[in-house]
Amino acid sequence: MTAHQETRPSAATKPVRWAADAVATLREGARLRLDYSAQSLWRVDRMIDGIRGEGTPYPAVETVLRGLGAYAGEVIVRQTGAEWWAGGGDHWVRTPDGRLWDPIDEARRCFTGDGSLRLLCRDATNAAASRT
Structure with a gap:
């Protein structure tokens, strides 16, 4: 275990694992490489659009969407120095400016055609940068 992993808050445990599982699954199954950038x-948003376009029922992709949302959250964490927060079974990212972001719910919104993980990351990164 690296020093970085040891100092992560316990709220990060599940979403970091979900993100890593999504990365591994997509690398092996869809040959899609995700690098936490x-x-x-962009690729994640397009992939979710494709799944929605195929008419896949939500219950069939719920776990995948959770993993992709966690992946987007990890991108925000790595870009901004944010932390994962958890409560009542939900997980959010808290950026250094104190704002809470819900990338897992945003992945669900992407599936309904009303969200974008790319834009969520852009907004969270810009908000965090404007406060420094």
Whole structure:
């Protein structure tokens, strides 16, 4: 275990694992490489659009969406120095400016055609940068 992992708040445990599982699954199943960059969220948004376009029922992709939302949250954490927060079974990212972001819910919104993980990351990164 690295020093970075040891100092992560306990709220990060589940979403970090969900994100890593999504990265591994997509690398092996869809041959899609995700590198925790903001640019990679373009591919994630397009992939979610494709799943929605196929008419896939939500229950069939619920776990995948949770993993992709956690992945987007990890991108925000790495870009801004944010932390994962948890409560009542939900997980959010808190950026250094004190704002809470819900990338897992945003992934669900992407699936309904009313969200974008790329834009969420852009907004969270810009908000955090404007406060420094």
